[in-house]
Amino acid sequence: MASIVLFLFQNFMMKLLIRVYLRSSAANILRTMKLFEPITLNATRLSNRIVLPAMVTRLSGEDGHINKDITDRYLRYAKGEVGLIVVEAMAVHTAKSGPLLRLGSDDYLAEHRELAAKIHATSPSKVMPQIIHFLKISRNGWRQTVDMLSLEEIDAIVEAYGAAAARARAAGYDGVELHMAHAYTLSSFLSRRNPRKDDYGQTLENRLRLPLRVIEAVRKNVGKDFCVGLRFDGEECVKGGYTANEARVMALAFARAGIDYISVSAGGKFEDAVPKEGQPLYPYTGYSGDRCMPSAHYPDGFNRPISAEIKRYLVANSVTTPVLSAGKINTPELAEHILQTGEADLIGMARPLLADPDWPKKVKNGEWDKVIRCCYANVCKSLDENFRKVRCFLWPKGALQAPESSDREPPAWPKDGAALNADWKQGKIRLNWQSASDNEQVYGYDVYRREGYGGNFVRLTAVPGGLSTFFDEQAVSGCRYEYYVRAYDIAGNRSESSNVVAVSP
Ligand SMILES: Cc1cc2nc3c(=O)[nH]c(=O)nc-3n(C[C@H](O)[C@H](O)[C@H](O)COP(=O)(O)O)c2cc1C
Structure with missing residues (x-):
C-alpha cells in the first residue's frame, strides 16, 4: 500500500513539474x-x-x-x-x-x-x-x-x-x-x-x-x-x-x-x-x-x-x-x-x-x-x-503541404459572440456555432469538453475551418457535458474561448 501511495505521489509530482516547465518562459523551457x-x-x-x-x-x-x-x-x-x-x-x-x-x-x-x-x-x-x-x-x-x-x-x-x-x-x-x-x-x-x-x-x-x-x-x-x-x-x-x-x-x-x-x-x-x-x-x-x-x-x-x-x-x-x-x-x-x-x-x-x-x-x-x-x-x-497523395485533412482544402504563416493576429468571433449552442438528438450531442473571422484565414476550431460537474476541460477534437458544427457521439444519457470552442488561424493563433454550453442528455 505504501509503495502505491509513493508511486502515485511521484507521478503527481512529475506531472506538476512538467506543467511548471511548460508555463515558464521560453528560455526556461530550453534549460529544463x-x-x-x-x-x-x-x-x-x-x-x-x-x-x-x-x-x-x-x-x-x-x-x-x-x-x-x-x-x-x-x-x-x-x-x-x-x-x-x-x-x-x-x-x-x-x-x-x-x-x-x-x-x-x-x-x-x-x-x-x-x-x-x-x-x-x-x-x-x-x-x-x-x-x-x-x-x-x-x-x-x-x-x-x-x-x-x-x-x-x-x-x-x-x-x-x-x-x-x-x-x-x-x-x-x-x-x-x-x-x-x-x-x-x-x-x-x-x-x-x-x-x-x-x-x-x-x-x-x-x-x-x-x-x-x-x-x-x-x-x-x-x-x-x-x-x-x-x-x-x-x-x-x-x-x-x-x-x-x-x-x-x-x-x-x-x-x-x-x-x-x-x-x-x-x-x-x-x-x-x-x-x-x-x-x-x-x-x-x-x-x-x-x-x-x-x-x-x-x-x-x-x-x-x-x-x-x-x-x-x-x-x-x-x-x-x-x-x-x-x-x-x-x-x-x-x-x-x-x-x-x-x-x-x-x-x-x-x-x-x-x-x-x-x-x-x-x-x-x-x-x-x-x-x-x-x-x-x-x-x-x-x-x-488508396495510393493517394498523403495530406492532413486539417490543412486548407487542396493544399499539398502544411501551410506557413508568421501572422500574430488571432481570429475573432462576430460582435454577438460565437453563440455556441448544443442539443441532444438521436444519441449524439450536436454543437453549432457562428463562424469566426480572421485577417488571413480561419483554419479550424478546437472543441473542448468537460464531463460531470468538475475537473478540467479536455480538447476533444479539431474541426476544419469551413465547418461550424460538430457531433459528439461519445456522450451518454444521465451525464452532464460542457463545451466551448476556439477558432485558430493558419499560424495557430487562437481566438478567445466561445461561451460555454452545458447539456444533460
Ligand atoms: C500515412 C502513414 C504512412 C506511414 N508510413 C510509414 C512508413 O513508411 N514506415 C514506418 O515505419 N511507419 C509508417 N507509418 C507509421 C508511423 O511512422 C507511426 O509509427 C504511426 O503513425 C504512429 O505514430 P503517430 O501516432 O505519431 O502518428 C505511417 C503512418 C501513416 C499515418
Missing part, C-alpha cells in the same frame, strides 16, 4: 525540458529528441524518384526544426509497389544527395532514409510469404540492404534506418507466425538470423561511424504474434549487433488485414493496423508500455542504446513525461508533425497553444491505403 536536450546517435548529434518516424507520402510517381512535392514535404519538417527526419520507407530492390521511393540502384543517388543537402541547409534537423524490403502481393488476394523464399533469395535481400545503406551514406544522409516493422519482409522473419521450417524459422534464434545478417552487412558497408537505426514491432498485435516478452530479447540482440537506436512500433500486419475485392491487401485494416496508427478512440500514448518494457530490459542488461516510443504522443507534457521517467530516449510523432511541422519550434518557443493539433481522424492513413 529533456525534449530539447541534444542526443548523439553514433556520430550524429540531434538537437532535440523529436523524431518524425517514416511516413509514406505517395507523392512520388511509380518510378520512385524524388520530385518537388517530396522535397517540399521534407523541407517543411526541417523548417519546423524536427530533431530527426526519417524519410519514408524506400525500397532496396526493384519490385513494383505503386508510388514508393527507391534506393535500390545508383540511379537514385544524385536526387537523394540533393534532398539531404537541402535539409541540412535549412536547419539543424538531421535526416535518414528508412530502407525496406517487401514481398510480392497481388490484387487477386495472393501474397508471397517468407517460406516461399529460396536461400539465394534470402542472400539477395542481405546484399540489397547492404548496398542501399552504402548509398544512404554516399548521399550524405546522417544515417540509415532499417525497416523491420509491420508487414514487410524482415518483420515477417521476426514474426512468431513465420512459417519457415529451416534455419530461418521456428525458434527465436532462427527468426533473428536474417535481420542480424542484414545488420552485419549494413555495418560492413557503411563503416563504424555511421548511424544505423532500426525499426521493429514491440508487439505484433495479432493472434499468436509475439509480444514485448520476445521483442525485448530481439532489441538486446539488435543493440549487441551494433544498432545505434531502436524505434519501437506495433502491429500493422497482413495476418489480420481485411481483404477488399480487387485491391491488394493493406496491412493496416485490422486490429493490428489500429495499434500501429491508433485513431481518436484510443488513449494517448497507447503503445508506451511496449517501448518502456524494451527500454527497461536493455537498461537491466547494461545496454544504453536509445529507444524511440511512438503512437499517439502529441502533447509536450506526455512527451516530456516519457523522457523524464526513462521510458524512452526519443519521441516519435508522425501524424502530429504532419498536422503541424512547426510543433518543435513552437513548443521550444513556449507557444504550445499555437500548435495545430492532430485529431487522429486517420484520413492520412486512408489516403495511403
Whole structure:
C-alpha cells in the first residue's frame, strides 16, 4: 500500500513539474525540458529528441524518384526544426509497389544527395532514409510469404540492404534506418507466425538470423561511424504474434549487433488485414493496423508500455542504446513525461508533425497553444491505403503541404459572440456555432469538453475551418457535458474561448 501511495505521489509530482516547465518562459523551457536536450546517435548529434518516424507520402510517381512535392514535404519538417527526419520507407530492390521511393540502384543517388543537402541547409534537423524490403502481393488476394523464399533469395535481400545503406551514406544522409516493422519482409522473419521450417524459422534464434545478417552487412558497408537505426514491432498485435516478452530479447540482440537506436512500433500486419475485392491487401485494416496508427478512440500514448518494457530490459542488461516510443504522443507534457521517467530516449510523432511541422519550434518557443493539433481522424492513413497523395485533412482544402504563416493576429468571433449552442438528438450531442473571422484565414476550431460537474476541460477534437458544427457521439444519457470552442488561424493563433454550453442528455 505504501509503495502505491509513493508511486502515485511521484507521478503527481512529475506531472506538476512538467506543467511548471511548460508555463515558464521560453528560455526556461530550453534549460529544463529533456525534449530539447541534444542526443548523439553514433556520430550524429540531434538537437532535440523529436523524431518524425517514416511516413509514406505517395507523392512520388511509380518510378520512385524524388520530385518537388517530396522535397517540399521534407523541407517543411526541417523548417519546423524536427530533431530527426526519417524519410519514408524506400525500397532496396526493384519490385513494383505503386508510388514508393527507391534506393535500390545508383540511379537514385544524385536526387537523394540533393534532398539531404537541402535539409541540412535549412536547419539543424538531421535526416535518414528508412530502407525496406517487401514481398510480392497481388490484387487477386495472393501474397508471397517468407517460406516461399529460396536461400539465394534470402542472400539477395542481405546484399540489397547492404548496398542501399552504402548509398544512404554516399548521399550524405546522417544515417540509415532499417525497416523491420509491420508487414514487410524482415518483420515477417521476426514474426512468431513465420512459417519457415529451416534455419530461418521456428525458434527465436532462427527468426533473428536474417535481420542480424542484414545488420552485419549494413555495418560492413557503411563503416563504424555511421548511424544505423532500426525499426521493429514491440508487439505484433495479432493472434499468436509475439509480444514485448520476445521483442525485448530481439532489441538486446539488435543493440549487441551494433544498432545505434531502436524505434519501437506495433502491429500493422497482413495476418489480420481485411481483404477488399480487387485491391491488394493493406496491412493496416485490422486490429493490428489500429495499434500501429491508433485513431481518436484510443488513449494517448497507447503503445508506451511496449517501448518502456524494451527500454527497461536493455537498461537491466547494461545496454544504453536509445529507444524511440511512438503512437499517439502529441502533447509536450506526455512527451516530456516519457523522457523524464526513462521510458524512452526519443519521441516519435508522425501524424502530429504532419498536422503541424512547426510543433518543435513552437513548443521550444513556449507557444504550445499555437500548435495545430492532430485529431487522429486517420484520413492520412486512408489516403495511403488508396495510393493517394498523403495530406492532413486539417490543412486548407487542396493544399499539398502544411501551410506557413508568421501572422500574430488571432481570429475573432462576430460582435454577438460565437453563440455556441448544443442539443441532444438521436444519441449524439450536436454543437453549432457562428463562424469566426480572421485577417488571413480561419483554419479550424478546437472543441473542448468537460464531463460531470468538475475537473478540467479536455480538447476533444479539431474541426476544419469551413465547418461550424460538430457531433459528439461519445456522450451518454444521465451525464452532464460542457463545451466551448476556439477558432485558430493558419499560424495557430487562437481566438478567445466561445461561451460555454452545458447539456444533460
Ligand atoms: C500515412 C502513414 C504512412 C506511414 N508510413 C510509414 C512508413 O513508411 N514506415 C514506418 O515505419 N511507419 C509508417 N507509418 C507509421 C508511423 O511512422 C507511426 O509509427 C504511426 O503513425 C504512429 O505514430 P503517430 O501516432 O505519431 O502518428 C505511417 C503512418 C501513416 C499515418
